[in-house]
Amino acid sequence: xxxxxxxxxxxxxxxxxxxxxxxxHRHAGSLHATDATMALQAARDVYTRRxxxxxxWVVPSNAITASDPTDKDxxxxxxxxxxxxxxxxxxxxxxxxxx
Amino acid sequence: MHExxxxxxxxxxxxxxxxxxxxxxxxxxxxxxxxxxxxxxNMGLDLIGQARAFYAYAGEIEGKGRDEDKLAYLRDAKxxxxxxxxxxxxxxxxxxxxxxxxxxxxxxxxxxxxxKSKDASLAAIAAKAEKEMAYHVRHSGEWVIRLGDGxxxxxxxxxxxxxxxxxxxxxxxxxxDVERALIDAxxxxxxxxxxxxxxxxVNHIFSEATLKxxxxxxxxxxxxxxxxxxxxxxxxxxxQFLQRTYPGAAW
Numbered sequence: 001x002x003x004x005x006x007x008x009x010x011x012x013x014x015x016x017x018x019x020x021x022x023x024x025h026r027h028a029g030s031l032h033a034t035d036a037t038m039a040l041q042a043a044r045d046v047y048t049r050r051x052x053x054x055x056x057w058v059v060p061s062n063a064i065t066a067s068d069p070t071d072k073d074x075x076x077x078x079x080x081x082x083x084x085x086x087x088x089x090x091x092x093x094x095x096x097x098x099x
Numbered sequence: 100m101h102e103x104x105x106x107x108x109x110x111x112x113x114x115x116x117x118x119x120x121x122x123x124x125x126x127x128x129x130x131x132x133x134x135x136x137x138x139x140x141n142m143g144l145d146l147i148g149q150a151r152a153f154y155a156y157a158g159e160i161e162g163k164g165r166d167e168d169k170l171a172y173l174r175d176a177k178x179x180x181x182x183x184x185x186x187x188x189x190x191x192x193x194x195x196x197x198x199x200x201x202x203x204x205x206x207x208x209x210x211x212x213x214x215k216s217k218d219a220s221l222a223a224i225a226a227k228a229e230k231e232m233a234y235h236v237r238h239s240g241e242w243v244i245r246l247g248d249g250x251x252x253x254x255x256x257x258x259x260x261x262x263x264x265x266x267x268x269x270x271x272x273x274x275x276d277v278e279r280a281l282i283d284a285x286x287x288x289x290x291x292x293x294x295x296x297x298x299x300x301v302n303h304i305f306s307e308a309t310l311k312x313x314x315x316x317x318x319x320x321x322x323x324x325x326x327x328x329x330x331x332x333x334x335x336x337x338x339q340f341l342q343r344t345y346p347g348a349a350w
Binding site for chain 2: 016031032033034037038039042045046049
């Protein structure tokens with residue numbers, strides 16, 4: 001019974017919105033929709049009501065492969081001790097301005 | 100009635116938008132899903148925004164100090180000029196989407212034509228409204244396709260709604276002396292000229308939706324001259340109650 005009901009639910013979509021030219025799309029949230037066209041319209045109606053966007057991407061949530069939270073030590077701890085990867089060891093001439 | 104054709108015309112545009120906007124607002128909190136609740140609310144707000152602009156302009160033309168609130172809240176049913184289509188009940192979701200499509204597919208080319216009106220105020224309001232109605236056509240059209248070409252039940256409901264509401268579409272393309280004078284002056288858009296585009300739009304969607312366009316048998320008409328269905332009275336009772344009971348109430 002529960003399984004049947006779940007099957008009838010509309011698929012979940014992740015919404016990415018680009019707010020300005022030159023910026024990248026950012027994850028805004030998720031929603032349910034029957035298909036890609038309706039997901040795009042729902043994203044417009046749910047997430048861009050206050051002029052937040054110039055471009056929308058929708059992606060089926062099940063198309064996203066995510067890292068395993070229990071893996072986080074193996075995945076991310078090794079980078080924590082490598083401060084030399086941050087570009088903070090250079091003197092930047094004033095003329096260069098903001099980088 | 101002593102009123103200028105331009106006042107009548109602005110009021111007709113405003114009344115269509117406000118009544119349909121009110122119908123949309125009735126869905127809020129009752130939609131099938133949250134996403135659609137927002138979509139219906141957005142469409143309602145588009146329409147109410149259009150209504151406000153047209154009322155404000157109508158009040159200005161009339162010059163008797165009636166603002167948008169007075170025009171919306173203090174007129175009785177016989178003084179409303181909206182077409183009968185927009186006051187028809189929401190019914191099920193299919194009926195709401197069919198009604199929205201029938202109206203938006205008319206309002207979109209109407210506003211497009213009005214952007215070329217010799218009346219600068221009408222043209223300015225229409226320029227904003229045109230884009231809004233283009234989205235209403237898209238959203239309701241996509242739903243009609245999915246409902247019509249969906250399950251057996253959704254198909255039946257969509258076809259039943261279309262059979263019921265199609266008779267109200269003829270009124271959209273009627274014009275009377277009030278409008279003809281304005282059409283000749285290049286101020287109003289000729290509704291009859293909008294019909295071919297409307298037919299192309301809705302018939303394309305109906306065929307994708309596997310819905311049958313009903314035959315044009317008889318037309319339900321009369322709203323523009325104040326002859327309404329019983330539904331308008333209930334809408335006004337709901338919408339006007341507060342201002343009628345507490346005149347001038349504000350918050």
